Amino acid sequence: MPLKNDGKIRPDGIEKVTGSLKYLTDRRMEGMLYGRVLRSHYPHALIKSIHTKDAEELPGVKAVITAADVPGLNGFGIVTPNQPVFCEEKVRYMGDAVAAVAAVSKEAAEEALDKIIVEYEELPILDTMEKSLAKEAAELHKEGNILHRAEQKRGSAEEAFASCDVVVEETYETPRQMHTYMETEGGVVVPEKNGGITVYMGTQHGLKDRFQLSRILQMEEENIRVVSSPMGGSFGGKDELNVQPYAALLALKTGKPVHIHNSRKESVRAGIKRHAMKIKMKTGADREGKLLAHQTYIEADTGAYATLGPAILEFAVEHASGPYDIENVHTKGLSIYTNNGVAGEFRGFGGNQITFALEGQISRLAAALNMDLHDFQAANMRKNESPGPLGHRIAPTNGGLLVLEAAERIRKEKEAELKEKQPPGKYIKRGIGTAVTMHGGGLGYGRLDPSGGMIRLNREGKIEGVFGFEECGQGIVAVIENTLVQAFECRREDVCFLIGDTEKVPVSGSTTASRGTSMVHHAVQRLKPLFQQQLFERAAALLDKSPADFYTGKGGLYKFETREQAITYRELAEAFPEKTLEVQTTFDFPVTPDEIDSGHFLYTFGSVVVEIEIDMRLGVVRVIDLQHAVAAGPVVNPKGYRGQVEGGGVMSIGYSLMENAAMTNGQYDTDNLDTYMIPSIQDAPAEMKVEAIEDLYENDQYGPRGVGEIGTVAVAPAIAEAVFQAIGTHITSIPISREILMKLGRKENRYEARV
């Protein structure tokens, strides 16, 4: 059954619909200065000199800083801090920072940037992966031009191809996609009296920002407070540091709060993007349709710096065989430095690119074998106890088959509907396409992935969930609220939450990798008995009863005996004003017991059914309908779940049909939303259905999984399949080029061309 509205309202909703919510970029403070960052003029150059004197002397300018003003490590990067805060000798991409200014007005700051004179000596631009890999290429970093290599092998694909009846080989290309959160990066950094700072800027992991900033500022972590919620979207794009170091350095230098809010242009220029990838696959099956061998080679353009490039490549490598049982798999990948924009974490984390390629192979093989796509997928779909895609142990799951069957049912319904519909006219081709995927949650084996949380009875007598997660729109606040209400069978007004403030929250880990929902559930399950026990003991002491006499319910504790309310939460809080009742837990995100790098343990599954129409005259593909089936355990927050999947789906319509942050000579071809097109309301299907498959495999104790990413992963291959169904051609790259479709239309004489 498709998800329906449950009538509940998100706790942050009223502030959002009335416009009264203050985002961090909306903050204004007494005596606040405006900061701006000077970015490189060239994609690759040596810095000969930087003259800041003229800028410093401008009226209204309070500070101009460069690399010399960084007291600690002049670098950032979640894993490998190789991106300079300020470049000193060399710039490696157009987003590199060279200097920053703080001034009394935005205009003065802007003018000061114009007055900073930087002399460069241009270097040859490595604007493609080929150029970076060439023998004679300059080395962008001391370790060379390869950020990371990853390889996984099971059986022997090379040998198994010999026994295949069909083998298909193809090269796929996927674009650099921009996150396009509506709120660009920014906020305010405030210098505090104790010499420390408070950073009001969005991120997906406040404690990690604090750690990185402490390294840069050479300041104790205790003296840095990071307030990181709410955010106007992130999708992975604000996971890495962006303008925090500049505002922090300027605030410390001037002793004044410093506000930086990137313009869209600057956000495009400096911000990370989804990795553009080139993926070669060779896949073979026998005559009966059993997949026997699968070989993949991935090249990822990671741009100038590391951020999470290695982990993303490993994720893509892990998911190269997706949800299918294949005995012989060999996957290799390279993450390659170039002078292009930095690529990094983005919703789907390498899964989207690899799934586009893998499902493309599956479709081609099914066609070559003359088999129905669904039958071919089903014949090779992993079994409940099959190992994970790296041959490692994972939580047993039947999610793959369930989403596949749901997709097949939906596809058949849609086919029947289409038969009823008017034929679309001779220039229009219709098609229905499906695709499936399997997506790991959490960071995977071998990566620190601690989580935790706290529950307390606060002074107002509310049950407060305290987590180190951030709210970037995904609805973690509703997840916390719903989970608490369910656990204690209380009312919504009995609970509240505290998140996104490093001074007040425990370690929960990053708000990424579809892990938040899962981790809130686990934390509350652990804390519930402890918290209840303390409540009961307090009540027992106050009312002269035994702790075993009570249970939690609406508004307070109830007596088993009479089913009547014994005491309210408020009374319980007020009875012990000095002693807050508080319980805390820490644990790790579950990982596979097998020592296999990046191997995940919990996976979600998704299938997508799309209906498209192609206007062969214009080469335009329109998505008429987009439906998802998702197997991610119980639904905690139906509206949030549906919203994440629908929204992710449309984001991937953009990925499939229009979005490409293309670069020429190391410069973005587009610099704003008038040229970088994301789907508007006219590009999205007006109605979408999301089917949640909530049943978990027997004895699965892991509860609900996050759905932040799954809705984005299988849309592009489903659209590609629909194109194939409509016109009989398999496309190899996205966004699907209009020119190619038009050419096809003409070549195959599928319509009467007048050109």
Add this chain to the structure above:
Amino acid sequence: MKPGYNSTVKKDVHFQVNNQQVSYSGNPSARMADVLREDLQQTGTKISCGVGRCGACSILVDGELMNACLLMPCQVEGSSITTIEGIGSKEAMDPIQEAFLTEGGFQCGYCTPGMIVAAKALLNQNSDPSITDIQEALAGNLCRCTGYASIIRAVRKAAEVLNVQAANEKS
């Protein structure tokens, strides 16, 4: 200051924001979006692209939908401006705001003020919009989070509620 940035002959500009009279004496060619956000502290109006493409800065000027990032104070002399803050408040929400709330027509909420202002402009003129009407009216407002389906559900819901209210008022 940049040449021509501050005009030497300064005249105050007068307009209304959410029924409050404003005389503005700053730069007459500033962006209205900045005037609202910085000078008048009405931060419900957002800025995302600054070039008139995303609608985050949508406001009503004498009832007409406009992008505040493309407007200057000198263009709104004598006009009456409505921002999200003037559409409804926490205590007294507009039915459109309620519908966005109950239908979940927002996630991060950054596009939401603009989206609601644009929906208001639509429903003021068309009390029973079709899906196509809604898509046309909101085509200038980008949302990266929701995928829009929930926004369409919200606008339809708001139209229903408003129509019931109107019918009740008549009878």
